[in-house]
Amino acid sequence: MKLTDYLVFENDDLIALNKPSGLLSIPDREGKEISLKVLLQEKYPQIFTVHRLDKDTSGLIVFAKNEETHRNLSMQFAERQTEKIYLGLVLGSLIEKKGTVNKPIAENTVKKGTMIIHQRGKESVTDYEVLEDFGIYSWLQFRIHTGRTHQIRVHMKDIGHPVACDELYGDDKPILLSSFKSKFKLSKKEDEERPILNRLGLHAFKLKFRNEGEHFELEAPISKDLRATIQQLEKRKKK
Numbered sequence: 001m002k003l004t005d006y007l008v009f010e011n012d013d014l015i016a017l018n019k020p021s022g023l024l025s026i027p028d029r030e031g032k033e034i035s036l037k038v039l040l041q042e043k044y045p046q047i048f049t050v051h052r053l054d055k056d057t058s059g060l061i062v063f064a065k066n067e068e069t070h071r072n073l074s075m076q077f078a079e080r081q082t083e084k085i086y087l088g089l090v091l092g093s094l095i096e097k098k099g100t101v102n103k104p105i106a107e108n109t110v111k112k113g114t115m116i117i118h119q120r121g122k123e124s125v126t127d128y129e130v131l132e133d134f135g136i137y138s139w140l141q142f143r144i145h146t147g148r149t150h151q152i153r154v155h156m157k158d159i160g161h162p163v164a165c166d167e168l169y170g171d172d173k174p175i176l177l178s179s180f181k182s183k184f185k186l187s188k189k190e191d192e193e194r195p196i197l198n199r200l201g202l203h204a205f206k207l208k209f210r211n212e213g214e215h216f217e218l219e220a221p222i223s224k225d226l227r228a229t230i231q232q233l234e235k236r237k238k239k
Contacts, residue, residue: 003039008220013069013211014050014062015040018220021058021199025049037063051077054150056167059086059204060220069211076209077147083208086142086152087131087222089201089229090161091170094138097130101155105148114168115150117158124148126155134233136180137164141205152202164201174198175229180236197229 001020008016017036019025024035026049040047040063048070050062064070076082106121108114115121125145132139138161142152153169156162162170174195203226208217222230 001039003043008060009216009218013066014064014073015044015047016060016062016207016218016220019053019058019061019204020223021056024055025052025061036061050074051147053204054153054200054202056200057086057202057204058199058220058223058226059202060207060218061204062207062209062218072211073209080145081209083206084144084147084204085206086144087203087205088140088142088152088156089164089197089226090138090140090156091136091164092138092161093133093135094130094140094159094161097133099128101126101128101159103155103158105151105154107149115148115154117154122146122148124151124155126152128156132230132234132237134237137175137233139230139233153200165197166200166202175201177232181232196232197225199225201226201229 003017006017006019008018019036024033026037027035037047037049044065046065048064050064050070050073053059053061062073064073102125103117104119104121105115105124106118108116123146127143129141130138131141144151153163153166157169164170165174166172175197176193177196178193203222204220206219
């Protein structure tokens with residue numbers, strides 16, 4: 001992959017990219033899969049991890065290019081001085097169109113690699129707001145005040161509306177156009193229908209922070225597959 005294709009912003013202190021779904025932010029314990037950080041290290045003399053995104057979550061991620069910026073940005077994340085906005089497609093229609101989920105999240109000691117709501121967990125706070133209700137799905141905006149692993153995914157599962165195509169906390173079903181388009185017809189060139197969305201429907205959209213006395217407000221546009229899914233759901237709603 002070309003890093004320039006995913007570049008959102010860059011200066012002497014930091015670089016921000018629109019990470020595609022399916023790519024690790026940083027190397028995992030096994031170190032077998034390629035990660036965004038490793039790709040950056042091939043180009044830049046120094047790269048420091050500031051925060052992470054789940055492998056399956058797309059969107060805005062920032063890396064520091066020097067120790068001072070790393071220290072400054074890491075402190076802002078730790079002290080909740082940043083503003084982190086996500087967009088996500090979830091299953092179903094929410095009764096409460098706006099709200100906050102404030103439930104502690106802990107590692108699941110039974111199922112490795114997953115998280116659960118548990119009193120032994122760390123404080124986890126997620127604000128949500130329904131931007132558009134499609135009935136079978138809803139398009140939401142999230143603001144997370146804490147940065148727990150899988151936070152939005154765990155909180156949305158807890159209130160009964162898991163993120164679309166979530167293999168860990170949802171039904172793991174890809175979204176097919178035929179599932180909600182009544183007059184859908186398969187192309188003569190295709191033997192079987194290709195999913196319109198076959199990845200986690202969650203995207204890190206906006207990030208606000210400060211560095212060297214300057215205020216930053218960066219945005220990463222949603223990917224083509226997620227945008228196409230929303231457009232098709234909007235068409236269905238208008239009928």
